[in-house]
Amino acid sequence: MSSSITPADLTTRGILNPAAGLQRFELRRTAPAPDLARLVDWHWVVRWSLAAPFEQEILPHPCVNLAIEAAGSAVHGIGTRREVARLEGTGRVVATKFKPGGFFPFAPLPMRRLVDSVIPLVELFGSVAEPLERAVLDQPDDATAIRAVEAALRARKGPEDAGLDEAMALASRAQGDRDIHRAEDLARAAGVSVRTLHRAFERYIGVGPKWIIRRSRVQEAAERVASGAPVAWAALAQELGYHDQAHLIRDFKAQVGFTPAAYAERCAAALLKEGAPGVKG
Structure with missing residues (x-):
């Protein structure tokens, strides 16, 4: 239940x-x-x-x-x-x-x-x-x-597929393992070629591993900004596996639509106006 x-x-x-x-x-x-x-x-x-x-x-x-x-x-x-x-x-x-x-x-x-x-x-x-x-x-x-x-x-629900569980596990790892920076890293961890990895992701998920890695990093950065806590961008960029702070800023703006600084201003204004939000469990 x-x-x-x-x-x-x-x-x-x-x-x-x-x-x-x-x-x-x-x-x-x-x-x-x-x-x-x-x-x-x-x-x-x-x-x-x-x-x-x-x-x-x-x-x-x-x-x-x-x-x-x-x-x-x-x-x-x-x-x-x-x-x-x-x-x-x-x-x-x-x-x-x-x-x-x-x-x-x-x-x-x-x-x-x-x-x-x-x-x-x-x-x-x-x-x-x-x-x-x-x-x-x-x-x-x-x-x-x-x-x-x-x-x-x-x-x-359809019949079981032998490759599904492995693809799902790799997608989860792409989201959560901060030592995985590129599709090549994930393929190496899985013991398969990059081409094989991409075929599995396209079949079972629909998007490639590189996109999942980038999206999860930007989501994490955006969530930290939204919390209202100060963010050390250079340190965060390193933690999330970016080459440098500028790379993180470019990726953030491309996905969120705002620079991290502009997004932080919007979130801070909302926190000041609305108070801390809550999600019900």
């Missing part, structure tokens, strides 16, 4: 300028059922009730999200660019965040085709989509709604 994620597991990584957003919407995350935990990172539910529209900027993770909402249920593939989610009026989203590669057993098309795509649920799940959407949207209790999503996933 699913359970709430503990505060120690909570992170705002990927949510840009979270102090501005988390005062305007409520975010709750729930751990998946044990039999789905190999593939699913967590379920998440967002609720909002706004007098004025709000746009939340997001730096997506290297994963697929299945989102059910009244405005249109869809599968959101890996987004390689910064995204903006517009919230207005009153609403609720019940979603599932898969681990990198975790959506592969449920995908009826190559993972590469999901990258930078939002595909209506009915196009991927067919006749299952409408009853699933109704079961979730008609159910105000989040836990019950999530159980409906998990039941649909169990029914849809």
